[in-house]
Amino acid sequence: MDKKRILLIDDDELITMSLEMIISAEEDFQVVGKGNSGKEAVKLYDELTPDILLMDIRMADMNGLEAAEVILGKYPDATILFLTTFSDDEYIVKALKLGVKGYLLKQDYKSLPVALHAAIDGQSVFGGAIVDKLPALMNKADNPGGFNYQEKDITEKEYEVIQLVAEGFSNKEIAQKLFLSEGTVRNYLSTILEKLELRDRTQLAIFYLKN
Structure with a gap:
């Protein structure tokens, strides 16, 4: 050997x-x-x-x-x-x-x-x-120098949803891309907004782009 x-x-x-x-x-x-x-x-x-x-x-x-x-x-x-x-x-x-x-x-x-x-x-x-x-x-x-999403308990799938929201996709389009139901996407979005203390998807998109 x-x-x-x-x-x-x-x-x-x-x-x-x-x-x-x-x-x-x-x-x-x-x-x-x-x-x-x-x-x-x-x-x-x-x-x-x-x-x-x-x-x-x-x-x-x-x-x-x-x-x-x-x-x-x-x-x-x-x-x-x-x-x-x-x-x-x-x-x-x-x-x-x-x-x-x-x-x-x-x-x-x-x-x-x-x-x-x-x-x-x-x-x-x-x-x-x-x-x-x-x-x-x-x-x-x-995210060099950016916001640490993990500190807010954002999961990998939730982060994918955030990215797609910021890119302007609708819930239906996000569901298709991530092979989820629209209801599941809505649930993800609701949880994300609560974790990040934001009001709506517009605020979420702005928050993501800033960070």
Whole structure:
């Protein structure tokens, strides 16, 4: 069986050594390179073309996000996992936008072998603390600087209704587009207006366009 080749990048040598021990204990993985900066990540990725790049974010010289952007620009199918101490919302959103395959926290190191196997199988992997944040972060990513509909308990389907109302569609047209009955659309609209404390669909359309 061919072992999957892992490149490790972290500016803490002790962490790199620990990760190498954890990964090497798995019979189907091998560490083929190690580095301590984003620039080294780019250089070593070019030289080694590993199956997975496991990389920290906060590093001197060039951070992990910057390195990932360079690597994915050149190798769009690269499998990159971030392993970091920081669950900053800004980092997570940037990582998602870049298209990395995972974002894990170092305190979840015990789940690393499982995450690596999942990534090899083409799955996206996120630590438990990150998963809890994803719905709110995706809302922010879709509405940068705008109103956070999730804070008002607006569901995905309700948000679709809001968008269609703002585009000028009637209840009948919305029902056809969303494969709903007109009565269901009216119920959605009534619930939305109540949640957002608005009077009618005109106010709703204006509210959406402003936000």
